[in-house]
Amino acid sequence: xxxxxxxxxxxxxxxxxxxxxxxxxxxxxxxxxxxxxxxxxxxxxxxxxxxxxxxxxxxxxxxxxxxxxxxxxxxxxxxxxxxxxxxxxxxxxxxxxxxxxxxxxxxxxxxxxxxxxxxxxxxxxxxxxxxxxxxxxxxxxxxxxxxxxxxxxxxxxxxxxxxxxxxxxxxxxxxxxxxxxxxxxxxxxxxxxxxxxxxxxxxxxxxxxxxxxxxxxxxxxxxxxxxxxxxxxxxxxxxxxxxxxxxxxxxxxxxxxxxxxxxxxxxxxx
Amino acid sequence: xxxxxxxxxxxxxxxxxxxxxxxxxxxxxxxxxxxxxxxxxxxxxxxxxxxxxxxxxxxxxxxxxxxxxxxxxxxxxxxxxxxxxxxxxxxxxxxxxxxxxxxxxxxxxxxxxxxxxxxxxxxxxxxxxxxxxxxxxxxxxxxxxxxxxxxxxxxxxxxxxxxxxxxxxxxxxxxxxxxxxxxxxxxxxxxxxxxxxxxxxxxxxxxxxxxxxxxxxxxxxxxxxxxxxxxxxxxxxxxxxxxxxxxxxxxxxxxxxxxxxxxxxxxxxxxxxxxxxxxxxxxxxxxxxxxxxxxxxxxxxxxxxxxxxxxxxxxxxxxxxxxxxxxxxxxxxxxxxxxxxxxxxxxxxxxxxxxxxxxxxxxxxxxxxxxxxxxxxxxxxxxxxxxxxxxxxxxxxxxxxxxxxxxxxxxxxxxxxxxxxxxxxxxxxxxxxxxxxxxxxxxxxxxxxxxxxxxxxxxxxxxxxxxxxxxxxxxxxxxxxxxxxxxxxxxxxxxxxxxxxxxxxxxxxxxxxxxxxxxxxx
Numbered sequence: 001x002x003x004x005x006x007x008x009x010x011x012x013x014x015x016x017x018x019x020x021x022x023x024x025x026x027x028x029x030x031x032x033x034x035x036x037x038x039x040x041x042x043x044x045x046x047x048x049x050x051x052x053x054x055x056x057x058x059x060x061x062x063x064x065x066x067x068x069x070x071x072x073x074x075x076x077x078x079x080x081x082x083x084x085x086x087x088x089x090x091x092x093x094x095x096x097x098x099x100x101x102x103x104x105x106x107x108x109x110x111x112x113x114x115x116x117x118x119x120x121x122x123x124x125x126x127x128x129x130x131x132x133x134x135x136x137x138x139x140x141x142x143x144x145x146x147x148x149x150x151x152x153x154x155x156x157x158x159x160x161x162x163x164x165x166x167x168x169x170x171x172x173x174x175x176x177x178x179x180x181x182x183x184x185x186x187x188x189x190x191x192x193x194x195x196x197x198x199x200x201x202x203x204x205x206x207x208x209x210x211x212x213x214x215x216x217x218x219x220x221x222x223x224x225x226x227x228x229x230x231x232x233x234x235x236x237x238x239x240x241x242x243x244x245x246x247x248x249x250x251x252x253x254x255x256x257x258x259x260x261x262x263x264x265x266x267x268x269x270x
Numbered sequence: 271x272x273x274x275x276x277x278x279x280x281x282x283x284x285x286x287x288x289x290x291x292x293x294x295x296x297x298x299x300x301x302x303x304x305x306x307x308x309x310x311x312x313x314x315x316x317x318x319x320x321x322x323x324x325x326x327x328x329x330x331x332x333x334x335x336x337x338x339x340x341x342x343x344x345x346x347x348x349x350x351x352x353x354x355x356x357x358x359x360x361x362x363x364x365x366x367x368x369x370x371x372x373x374x375x376x377x378x379x380x381x382x383x384x385x386x387x388x389x390x391x392x393x394x395x396x397x398x399x400x401x402x403x404x405x406x407x408x409x410x411x412x413x414x415x416x417x418x419x420x421x422x423x424x425x426x427x428x429x430x431x432x433x434x435x436x437x438x439x440x441x442x443x444x445x446x447x448x449x450x451x452x453x454x455x456x457x458x459x460x461x462x463x464x465x466x467x468x469x470x471x472x473x474x475x476x477x478x479x480x481x482x483x484x485x486x487x488x489x490x491x492x493x494x495x496x497x498x499x500x501x502x503x504x505x506x507x508x509x510x511x512x513x514x515x516x517x518x519x520x521x522x523x524x525x526x527x528x529x530x531x532x533x534x535x536x537x538x539x540x541x542x543x544x545x546x547x548x549x550x551x552x553x554x555x556x557x558x559x560x561x562x563x564x565x566x567x568x569x570x571x572x573x574x575x576x577x578x579x580x581x582x583x584x585x586x587x588x589x590x591x592x593x594x595x596x597x598x599x600x601x602x603x604x605x606x607x608x609x610x611x612x613x614x615x616x617x618x619x620x621x622x623x624x625x626x627x628x629x630x631x632x633x634x635x636x637x638x639x640x641x642x643x644x645x646x647x648x649x650x651x652x653x654x655x656x657x658x659x660x661x662x663x664x665x666x667x668x669x670x671x672x673x674x675x676x677x678x679x680x681x682x683x684x685x686x687x688x689x690x691x692x693x694x695x696x697x698x699x700x701x702x703x704x705x706x707x708x709x710x711x712x713x714x715x716x717x718x719x720x721x722x723x724x725x726x727x728x729x730x731x732x733x734x735x736x737x738x739x740x741x742x743x744x745x746x747x748x749x750x751x752x753x754x755x756x757x758x759x760x761x762x763x764x765x766x767x768x769x770x771x772x773x774x775x776x777x778x779x780x781x782x783x784x785x786x787x788x789x790x791x792x
Contacts, residue, residue: 189629190532193632
């Protein structure tokens with residue numbers, strides 16, 4: 001079985017700067033890491049590999065320095081890595097990113113399952129996995145908390161929505177976006193960690209894709225315009241009361257009523 | 271008195287710490303700056319009220335737990351005050367309540383809140399930004415500890431053999447003495463001679479024992495020739511003065527750093543592996559840490575993992591595992607090849623020992639290594655959780671522990687003694703800790719009064735053995751209130767007299783941190 005895992009390099013810190021003109025994240029080569037949610041996607045694929053005869057490929061789209069996340073993927077145990085990198089891809093939104101990845105996948109051998117993490121910690125949209133599925137016109141299963149079975153015909157998973165678990169089946173190929181409850185990502189073994197750097201990374205650029213028209217990629221292929229990305233400042237502080245239980249129960253009641261009232265009003269305003 | 275609160279339900283948690291030891295106090299203060307700390311301390315000294323200094327309450331011997339009087343909690347004294355550069359070395363001036371985690375975050379991002387910094391500090395900051403190195407401060411593995419607390423307790427950390435204990439990173443301290451003096455002590459400025467040590471106020475702390483009367487096995491609670499006055503305050507558990515500021519030396523981060531956890535299904539195999547590690551020396555590559563955890567320690571961590579979100583990224587550990595050896599290698603050379611070659615050699619040894627590939631976990635660089643260190647550091651916390659759980663059903667359930675140290679070459683004999691005696695006594699016990707210097711933490715978890723008595727007797731027996739090897743009966747974490755009994759038994763009456771004289775020299779009214787290291791009177 002052929003498995004593909006989509007991974008991404010993201011800023012290691014939440015205090016990232018955005019370009020004031022484009023609204024895009026400024027991605028330096030230092031202080032970057034693999035998107036933590038993608039580690040779970042890798043783990044899901046590697047678990048299948050532990051149980052059956054699977055070949056796992058990891059693919060990332062990003063600058064040349066993004067190869068560090070692929071080395072990490074090799075260290076975890078994937079069999080092959082691909083870096084999708086071209087200056088024409090820079091500034092891509094979810095649409096252009098998913099289009100680019102889908103174009104690359106179309107050029108590779110067929111995959112049974114394409115794994116994605118829940119979301120990235122920089123873009124935070126949780127849309128790229130479903131968008132890739134849409135571009136490829138294959139089924140998508142989101143919020144997957146468990147892979148129950150993957151046989152020659154189909155894959156069966158548990159999907160966690162709110163507090164309910166739904167069991168879903170899909171024929172191949174399909175896209176699976178995993179939840180972090182899928183399993184704790186493994187720590188690389190010493191042997192794999194030492195050999196990871198020496199393994200070959202396949203590189204793909206615009207010229208390798210079926211559609212090589214740069215207008216379809218990167219910022220020019222992106223319908224989204226990001227004005228700004230920021231972390232909302234906390235507005236409220238905790239309060240410590242040391243009064244009697246009677247006082248506290250009344251105060252709590254008042255505060256909850258006041259919160260509910262304000263919250264309701266805010267919803268109407270929106 | 272400013273920032274002072276009567277102890278009530280809101281503040282009752284400040285009557286304990288991670289040791290689980292409970293105490294008593296009348297009030298607690300949270301000074302926010304040095305001026306307020308000095309004022310509060312002076313008022314307490316004037317009124318002759320005993321005071322216990324308290325950090326982040328991460329201590330495991332109850333040194334920050336009060337027994338009477340007042341508490342001064344330094345958690346709000348958490349500013350990074352300035353930076354200076356001297357002969358190419360950077361020094362950071364901090365308040366004692368700064369957490370290691372905050373320092374680490376600032377140093378990793380090289381980002382500080384410099385609004386209140388003077389011009390010299392601002393200039394040094396520019397130099398730091400332009401420096402090609404990244405910096406860190408070698409310290410304890412407990413990142414939520416305060417620097418003041420770690421200094422007072424003589425905390426060491428897993429890389430102490432290579433970098434020295436945390437106190438060795440401290441270049442200068444400001445300290446308030448109960449007699450009323452306030453001193454700034456620069457490392458190297460006040461050293462103990464054969465006669466004693468001249469103090470910043472011009473007085474002389476006499477040196478009351480001759481060198482041949484000093485046991486090398488006693489912690490540095492009194493001066494000895496060549497010792498720096500800073501190191502007398504370090505590890506003194508707050509008994510001699512209140513540290514109000516510290517200046518810390520920054521160490522360039524190593525270019526290459528690896529951490530590897532190896533899981534063994536037999537203790538003898540693990541000991542052979544340790545033997546291999548310590549008997550080999552490599553050019554340009556330093557073995558900076560070797561840590562040990564036995565099967566019980568790993569079992570308790572797995573239990574803690576079920577409820578602790580901070581361990582959520584640690585994979586499960588098989589029940590078949592008998593022990594873990596975790597080691598760290600570092601190299602200052604830019605080329606990673608030397609380190610990797612050493613690791614290939616170690617890998618080949620592990621393969622020859624039949625350790626399966628998936629039973630080694632490897633990490634490279636600070637962020638990855640932190641994941642493995644979390645596993646190591648969760649061990650004492652997991653033991654304390656188990657004790658609390660046991661105590662719910664059994665009032666006799668407690669923890670009796672000690673952290674001995676001895677020259678590394680004795681590790682096999684010590685393991686044999688520890689495990690033979692534990693097995694014979696049938697008292698539940700956990701062993702983990704540092705192999706280099708045999709700084710192992712031995713924790714008994716007795717469940718009956720007889721087992722408690724037996725645990726203490728074994729520790730006393732081992733203390734004699736440790737002294738015979740030229741080791742220390744207390745190597746880190748301090749004595750506080752929970753380990754003082756063994757200390758009292760392990761030192762000579764002359765040493766005891768000297769420590770008491772030192773205490774009374776600085777604190778004649780015995781107001782500071784009552785009960786630490788000695789019985790309640792002190």
